[in-house]
Amino acid sequence: MSDEMLRALRDELGEAGVLTDPERLVPYVVDQRDLVKGSTPAVLRPASTPQVMAIMRLAARHRVGIVPQAGNTSYCAGATPDASGRQFVLSLERLDKVRSVDPLDAALSVDAGVILKHAQEAAEAAGLYLPLSLGSEGSCRIGGVIGTNAGGLSVLRYGMTRDLILGLEVVLPDGTLVSDMRRLRKNNTGYDIRQNFIGAEGTLGVVTGAVLKLIPAPTRRATAWVELAPGVPLPEMLALVRRETSELVSSFEFITARSLALVRAPGGRLKSGSGGVILVELSSSSRHLPVEAVLEGAMGELVEQGWAEDIIIAQTEAQRADMWQIRETIPEGEKRAGGSVKHDISVPLSRTVDFLAQGGAAVAAYDPRLELSVYGHVGDGNLHYNILVPPGEERLAFTARIGRELAPQLYDIAAGMDGTFSAEHGVGRLKRELLQHYADPGRYRVLRGIKGLFDPQGIMNPGAMVDPSDGLPS
Template identity: 90%
Template sequence: MMTGTGERRARDAAIRGVFAIFPGTGAGTGTGFNPGIVPVNRLCRNVVEIGREVARERGDMSDEMLNSLRDALGDAGVLTDPERLATYLVDQRDLVKGRTPAVLRPATTEQVMAIMRLATRHRVGIVPQAGNTSYCAGATPDRSGTQFVLSLERLDKIRSVDPLDAALSVDSGVILKHAQEAAERAGLFLPLSLGSEGSCRIGGVIGTNAGGLSVLRYGMTRDLVLGLEIVLPDGTLVSDMKRLRKNNTGYDIRQNFIGAEGTLGVVTGAVLKLIPTPSRRATAWIELAPDVPLPDMLALVRRETSELVSSFEFITARSLALVRDPGGRLKSGSGGVILIELSSSSRHLPIDEVLEGTMGEVVEKGWAEDIIIAQTEAQRADMWQIRETIPEGEKRAGGSVKHDISVPFSRTVDFLKQGGAAVAAYDPRLELSVYGHVGDGNLHYNIMVPAGEERLAFTDRIGRELAPTLYDIAAEMGGTFSAEHGVGRFKRALLQHYADPGRYRVLRGIKGLFDPHGVMNPGAMVDPAEGLPS
C-alpha cells in the first residue's frame, strides 16, 4: 500500500501531467512524454495475448476486504461462485477470458461509493461492466485475478420521465430498450438505436459514446446526455442530474466521462434528451449501380428532404448474403445497397411524397438499378432486420475480424477502393463484409474468417499483418481506427500510436488526475505500465 509520501507524489505527478502542457511554450514541453516512433504492426496487439496481462501487485485481496464488500453489498451483491462468474469474464467476441476474485453487484449509488472507497484503500482494480457488449474487451478483467468486476445490472431503475422538459432520468444499469420503452410510454422518443439495444445498458452506452443507426440526424450518445451522476475512484459522488439544455457554469465535467470507458469513475445515473416521437417514417431500399458517388447522393438526399433523413446505411452484396430476407424481395445492386429512412413527428408533412420525389432524382442520376419503397410497416421492418442481423450472420458464417473505421464522409468511397485493394493485395481469397453508417463516415470493415481457419489465429494474423495498412489508410484520410466501438484493451496501443502527442499527453494527465492510483478499469484505454505522467 502507498505511503503518504507516495500518495502525494502520485497526486503531484497527475497534476503536472494535466497542467504542465499549458505553459504557453507548446505541447512539447512539460511532461517529457514522447510516444516515440514504433512500427504500427507492433501496436496491433495480439488478441490471443490480450487476456494474459502480467499480474501486478495490485494490493490486498484478503478475506478482510471481501468481508467488507459483503457487509456493504449483502450476499446478493458479491458473487464468487465460479459457475456464476463465467458469463462476466468473457468478452462479447469470445476472444478474451479474464479472472476475478468476485463480481460486485451494487443496487444503489451509495453501494457503488462504498465499493470505490474500499478499492482505493486496498489499491485493487475495478472493471465497470454494463451489458458486456464491448467489441474491444473494454469491460473484461485481465487474467491476473486481481481485478473486481463491478456489474451495473442491479442499478436498473427508471427514475423519472418529464414530458415537458423532454428528459428521461435513469440508473446506469437500465437496458437501452427499456429506456426507449419508458420514453415511448410518455409519448416521446429516445433517438438512440443500436443493434444490441436489447442487452446493452445505459452505462456502457455512455462509457463508449455509442453511435448507432441515427447519428446522421441526432448525433452520438454525447449529444443526448443532459446530466450525469458519477462516483469517483475515491468514492466521492458527483451529481449533475439537471435537465438543462444550457448551463454555462464552469467546466462541463460530464464530458470527461462520456466515452471514457469506465477509466475515470463509475457512471451511476444519467439524464437523457428526448424528442417528439417520429410518427411517420418513409424507408427505401436502393440497389446501387456501380461506382455511385455516395457523398453526392447523400448531399442530394439531405437537400431535397430538408434534413428529414435520419439514416443512410450502406450494405455490400457479401454482407447481404449472410442474412435471410424475410420477405424474399430484397437484393443487392452491383454497387451494394443504401438503406435510407426519413422520419418526422408532424402529421402535416408529406413525407412519403418527399421520399418518392427524391428517389426519382436518384434514378435520373443513374445511381440506382432498382428502388423498393416500403409500403407497410412489415416491409420496413424486413429491411431493418436485414441490416441489424448482419453481425449475427457473420458469426454463423465462421466469424469475422472487425474494423470500426471512421473517415470524413467525403472520403468513404476512396476508403472502400483503397481498403479493398489492400485486402486483395494481401490475400485475394479473403472476403469482405462491409456495411455501416456511411452517412456519418462510419464503416464496419470486416474480414471474414476463411473456412478451415482457426478464428483466433486468423484474427491475430490479420491484426498484425493487414489491419495496420487499413488503419494507415484511414489515418491518411483524416480518419480513425475507432468510430463508435471505443478503445478498450484491444486498441489502447493504437490510440498511443495514432493520437496527436499533445492530445495523448492530456488524455493520460486526465486519467492520472481523476484516478491517481489506477484503480479504474486498469488496462483499458491507457496502458497501466506507462504509469502516471511525470
C-alpha cells in the same frame, strides 16, 4: 488483503451484492466476442449509488482494480478483467430503475444499469422517443452505452450518445459523488466535466445515473431500399439526400452484396445493386408533414442522377421491417458464416468511396481469397469493414494474424485520410496500442494527464484505454 476487502464488501453490499461462486462468475469474465478471458475474485453488484461509493472507497483504500461492467457487450473488451485474478468486476445490473420520464422536459432519468430497450420503452410510454438504436439494445445497459459513447443507426440525425446526454451522475475512483442530473438544455457554468466520462469506458469513474434527451415520437416513417448503380459517388448522394429531405433522413446505411448474401438467400425482392445497397429512412412526428412525398421527391433526384438501378419504397410496416431485418442481422450472419475480423473505420464523409477502393486493394493484395463483409453508417463516414474468417481457418488464430499483418494497413489508409481506427466501438483493452500509435502526441499526453487527475492510483478499469500520468509531462 483480498479477504479483508471481501468481508468489508459483504458488509456494505449484503450477500446478494457479492458473487464469488466460480460458476456464477463465468459470464462476467469473458467479452461478448469471445476474444478475451479474464478472472476475478468476485463480482460486485451494488443496488444503489451509495453502495457504488462504498465500493470505490474500499478499492481506493486497498488499491484494488475495479472493472465496471454494464451489459458486457463491448466490441473491444472494455469491460473484461485481466487474467491476474485481482480485479473486481463491478456490475451495474442491479442499478436498473427508471428514475423519471419528464415529457415537457423531453428528458428521461435512469440508473446506469437500465437496459437500453427498457429506456426506449419508458420513453415510448410517455409519447416520446429515445433516438438511440443499437444491435445490442436488448442487452446493453445505459452505463455501457455512455462509457463507449455508442453510435448506432440514427447518428446521422440525432448524433452519438454524447449528443443525447443532459445530465450525469458519476462516482469517482476515490468514492466522491459528482452529481449533475439537471435536465437543462443550456448551462454554461464552467468546464463541462461530464464530457470526460462519456466514452471513457469506465476508466475515470463509475457512471451511476444519466438524464437522456428525448424527441417527439416519430409517427410516420418512409423507407427506401436503393439498389446502387456501379461507381455511385456516395458522398455526393448523401449530400443530396440530406439536403432534399431537409435532414429528416435518420438513417443512411450501406450494405454490400456480400453482406446481404450472408442473411438473405438470392432471388428475393430485396436484392443488391451493382454497387451495393443504401437503406434510407426518413421519420417525422408531425401530422402536417408528408414525409412519404419528401422521400419520393429525393429518390426521384437519385434516379435523375443515374445513381440507382432500382428503388423500392416500403409500402407497409412489414416491408419496412423486412428491410431493417436485413441490416440488423448482418453481424449474426457473419457469426453463422464462421465469424469475422471487425474493423470499425471512420473517415471524413467525402472519403468513404476512396476508403472502399484503397481498403479493397490492400485486402486483395494481402490475400485475394479473403472475403469482405462491408456495411455500416456511411451517413456518418463509418464503415464496418469486416473480413470473413475463411472456411477451415481457426477464428482466434486468423483474428490474431489479420490484426498483426493486415489491420495496420487498413488503419494506415484510414489515418492517411484523417480517419480513425475506432468510429464507435471504442478502445477498451484491444485497441490500447492503436490509440498510442495514432494519437496526436500532445493529445495523448493530455489523455494520460486526465486519467492521472481522476484516477491517480490507476484502480479504475486498469488496462483499458490508457495508464495514468502525473500531470502533463513535456
